[in-house]
Amino acid sequence: MHDHGDGALAHHFEDLDQQHRTQLLGMWAFLVQEIMFFGALFAGYTVYRVLYPDAWTTGSHHLNVQIGAANTAVLLGSSLTMALAVRCAQLGRQKGLVLNLILTLVLGGVFLGVKVVEYTEKFHHHLIPGAGFQIPAGEPANLEMFFAFYFLMTGCHALHMIIGAGILLFLIVRCIKGHYLGEHFAAIEMMGLYWHFVDVIWIFLFPLLYLLGRHL
DSSP: OGGGGGGOOTTTTTSSSHHHHHHHHHHHHHHHHHHHHHHHHHHHHHHHHOOOOHHHHHTTTTHHHHHHHHHHHHHHHHHHHHHHHHHHHHHHHHHHHHHHHHHHHHHHHHHHHHHHHHHHHHHHHTTTSSSOOOOOOTTTTTTTHHHHOOOHHHHHHHHHHHHHHHHHHHHHHHTTTOOOOOGHHHHHHHHHHHHHHHHHHHHHHIIIIIIIGOOO
16 A cells, blocks of 8 residues: 555555545545534524624624734635645645645644734633633623633634644645645645635634624
């Protein structure tokens, strides 16, 4: 059996095309279960938003829209560099592949760094759900529920980003050694699908958490 890591043909496949289609099917099956996971969070968000609209409206005003929008732009930029990395892998352009993977990793790191800043700010304002949570004077008693969903949803998203960053780092090391080029680009394409999925999740999270309450 050849090394799976560089996309070489494994013994149980007839050719690289069959192996590639099988890998794509497996990745899409994985992404479907990820959609189900996040779907449950979005469903819970919807129920409690209907039950406590005042808390959701107030909670959104505690979030910094400018920072959220800037982070959204950063993440969209990382999707572009990831797409360019896939294209470079398909064309056998090693330098372009490595460069765009590094840029994707850097932009992902910037996104996570900004989330750390946001979380730290909420900590200093005692808006972390739990024993230390303090409801500002005159604000809804169910405000803590909003922040429970905020940290749960953005935290799960950040966890997926961290996992993706770890995989990117592994791929960068392998790509520097000349792997995943030409017809062996499948691993880069799989990573691209995962990264785009994580980006799409944020595209939903940003308006739901940062924007909608400001229009009620």
